[in-house]
Amino acid sequence: MIDGEWVEHDLGPDAHGRFIRAAAKFRGRISADGKTGFKAEQGRYHLYIADACGWCHRTLLFRQLLGLEEVISVSRVEPLMGAQGWEFGDHGDPVLGKSRLSEVYAEHDPKYTGRVTVPTLWDRKTHRIVTNESSDIIRDFDSAFSGLLATPRRFFLPEIADEIDAMIDANYHPVNNGVYRCGFAGSQQAYDEAIAQLFARLDALESLLGRQRYLLGERLTAADLCLFPTLYRFDSVYYIHFKCCVRQLRDYPNLWAYTRDIYQTPGVAKTCDMASTRAHYYASHESIHPRRLVPSGPEIDFLAPHGREHVGTA
Numbered sequence: 001m002i003d004g005e006w007v008e009h010d011l012g013p014d015a016h017g018r019f020i021r022a023a024a025k026f027r028g029r030i031s032a033d034g035k036t037g038f039k040a041e042q043g044r045y046h047l048y049i050a051d052a053c054g055w056c057h058r059t060l061l062f063r064q065l066l067g068l069e070e071v072i073s074v075s076r077v078e079p080l081m082g083a084q085g086w087e088f089g090d091h092g093d094p095v096l097g098k099s100r101l102s103e104v105y106a107e108h109d110p111k112y113t114g115r116v117t118v119p120t121l122w123d124r125k126t127h128r129i130v131t132n133e134s135s136d137i138i139r140d141f142d143s144a145f146s147g148l149l150a151t152p153r154r155f156f157l158p159e160i161a162d163e164i165d166a167m168i169d170a171n172y173h174p175v176n177n178g179v180y181r182c183g184f185a186g187s188q189q190a191y192d193e194a195i196a197q198l199f200a201r202l203d204a205l206e207s208l209l210g211r212q213r214y215l216l217g218e219r220l221t222a223a224d225l226c227l228f229p230t231l232y233r234f235d236s237v238y239y240i241h242f243k244c245c246v247r248q249l250r251d252y253p254n255l256w257a258y259t260r261d262i263y264q265t266p267g268v269a270k271t272c273d274m275a276s277t278r279a280h281y282y283a284s285h286e287s288i289h290p291r292r293l294v295p296s297g298p299e300i301d302f303l304a305p306h307g308r309e310h311v312g313t314a
């Protein structure tokens, strides 16, 4: 959007053909005591998501596994991101009654300039967008709302906070954002660089996960929840649509079993929607897939036994 008006603008690669993700414009933070301007309160915040989007998937995972379904409301956009950006379609907008996400941004700021992205967290009380940055949303869900829950849980475990941050950072550039860097590369050099980094990191993770059940040992942490959305989409979307095709996820015994292990963790499957994911990616990226055909496959059994219960235990 420019000055509150919708402008269709595909974010192209930079001068070297590299995909550059635009920084989020809203970076408000929620806190337990409200000192940040946004207090953690029951029913106050609404999360707009796309089921296809891996960044949204992170926020859904935290909401679900922390037990925040009754605390934070959620609604969806349609899978297709077309000429008008994200639209609510049949899902509707239960908070503001808008038709498109861009109208929510204009409600916050009639002169808004910037991209219109999911996830977006809306504050009913101040009638403003709090944030459109998933990495802040998951941290605030994890830390600010525990007082409202009968059985609070943490995935950003304070005692290993630095290790968790380091692992999330180490995976972000080559893997989570790396698949996009492959898919939207505008030069051979940019693609070659991105794909080499992606598979070098996957190879390293494969070997790590041969020694331990989760990325940081025996406990499921935020680092696993941040990696999972990319692995879940890997063979169905990124391998094909984004040309991440040196190896499939299913060629990595440990990574593939680890992905099934997380998928089978109570609550996780509810956050996964492969049909919407496939419908979105293959239909929405005209610059790399103009015919918008959705391939019919692969068939993947995320419920096959993973056998990882004892990995890493003596």
Ligand SMILES: N[C@@H](CCC(=O)N[C@@H](CS)C(=O)NCC(=O)O)C(=O)O
Pocket: 011, 021, 023, 024, 053, 054, 055, 085, 115, 116, 117, 118, 119, 132, 133, 134, 135
């Ligand atoms: N930094 C953001 C990135 C969000 C993002 O790029 N979302 C994509 C969907 S996967 C989007 O809405 N893109 C629309 C656009 O850029 O026009 C986050 O992690 O929350």
